[in-house]
Amino acid sequence: MMMYHSWDSQNAWLRQILSENSLYMNRGTAHELELGDGDWVWVESHHGRIRCRLKTMEGVEAHTVWTWNAVGKQAGTWGLSPDASEATAGFLLNHLISELLPRNASDARRLTNSDPVTGQAAWFDLRVKVSKCAPGETGIWPVFAAAKPLPGDHGHRPRVWRYHA
Amino acid sequence: MKLGLVIDLDTCVGCHACATACKEWNASSKVNGALSDYEPFGAEPSGVWFNRVRHYEVGDYPENKTINFPVCCMHCADADCVTVCPTGASYKRDDGIVLVDQDKCMGCNLCAWACPYGARELDQVPGTMKKCTLCVDRIYDEMLAPEDRQPACVLACPTHARMFGDFDDPQSEVSRVTAERGGFGLLPELGYAPVSRYLPPRQPQPVIDADDARALLERGLASLASPVIRR
Numbered sequence: 593m594m595m596y597h598s599w600d601s602q603n604a605w606l607r608q609i610l611s612e613n614s615l616y617m618n619r620g621t622a623h624e625l626e627l628g629d630g631d632w633v634w635v636e637s638h639h640g641r642i643r644c645r646l647k648t649m650e651g652v653e654a655h656t657v658w659t660w661n662a663v664g665k666q667a668g669t670w671g672l673s674p675d676a677s678e679a680t681a682g683f684l685l686n687h688l689i690s691e692l693l694p695r696n697a698s699d700a701r702r703l704t705n706s707d708p709v710t711g712q713a714a715w716f717d718l719r720v721k722v723s724k725c726a727p728g729e730t731g732i733w734p735v736f737a738a739a740k741p742l743p744g745d746h747g748h749r750p751r752v753w754r755y756h757a
Numbered sequence: 758m759k760l761g762l763v764i765d766l767d768t769c770v771g772c773h774a775c776a777t778a779c780k781e782w783n784a785s786s787k788v789n790g791a792l793s794d795y796e797p798f799g800a801e802p803s804g805v806w807f808n809r810v811r812h813y814e815v816g817d818y819p820e821n822k823t824i825n826f827p828v829c830c831m832h833c834a835d836a837d838c839v840t841v842c843p844t845g846a847s848y849k850r851d852d853g854i855v856l857v858d859q860d861k862c863m864g865c866n867l868c869a870w871a872c873p874y875g876a877r878e879l880d881q882v883p884g885t886m887k888k889c890t891l892c893v894d895r896i897y898d899e900m901l902a903p904e905d906r907q908p909a910c911v912l913a914c915p916t917h918a919r920m921f922g923d924f925d926d927p928q929s930e931v932s933r934v935t936a937e938r939g940g941f942g943l944l945p946e947l948g949y950a951p952v953s954r955y956l957p958p959r960q961p962q963p964v965i966d967a968d969d970a971r972a973l974l975e976r977g978l979a980s981l982a983s984p985v986i987r988r
Binding site for chain 2: 594602604605606607608609611618619620649650651652654671672673675676677680749750751752753754755756
């Protein structure tokens, strides 16, 4: 409950609470799949695949996986140091989901793949396959090259941050 | 007076709003001075917080429960963090609040070792110890509306899982809710007499399946029938 999408999650205080995410899976299900805490896993859908770290828990339905999405950020963005864990360990599920529903032959208009009431992306009916990575396959994937700094950004970041009364 | 907090583990959703609201108020407070953050935009950000929220799971799926567990200073009645302080910087007020005089603290860490709740945080910039003040600079401020004279964490909590008041007053909200809900202090066996109280999670109603429903119905019918039979 402590995270809501990417907006302002780069905040100096909020990222002390959460600066990277894991893929959460029911512990019993993970045991059946011979997966354990901290394992690197491939997550595949009809649309794409990602590699990320698994974390097991009790409080998730046995056939559902979840994560705090949008903690993951491209290196060099959001004013963070390129080695920030948002870039080195955080990941996005977005590579797994299509933005549009399949084209309907009777309707030229492509419909957005989202909940018709809330507009939330249709994660609820996205089916994924989770499998253990081969030995040596570690680290998040895909990874993109660090973004170029914005004009005028010379990379200075305060090492200590204090507000004064 | 014995001022303290009640934290309701039944309704806390673990959102960390108490922690950030605390940081927001106290980071610019004159009581402790600024609360430093180290490498805030780097690989391992850290900093001084008075309020931290842990998350635990108890039981196995599907009989499991998530416990969100906020911890800050308990404002102990018998506060060892005060007793061990060699400079007199750490002190307990008549209203029960434990504070650190920043001008007297030399950052020796003895109080942090004495505190079993991890409630004390050394600010590495001035080299002094800081801690929850129970928002002493809010609760007596007559410039604030009466309902705002509460700690920032209490005002921020979206599920009203935090309450503030005087445990010496048996009619106060904190005393009443503690009595009604079986509120408990943490680690009482250590003898520091923590003042703040936690309310235990309530037992969820069991989910009834078809067989249970039939059994319940039969038991219900039997209970209705039994007086007749006994006669």
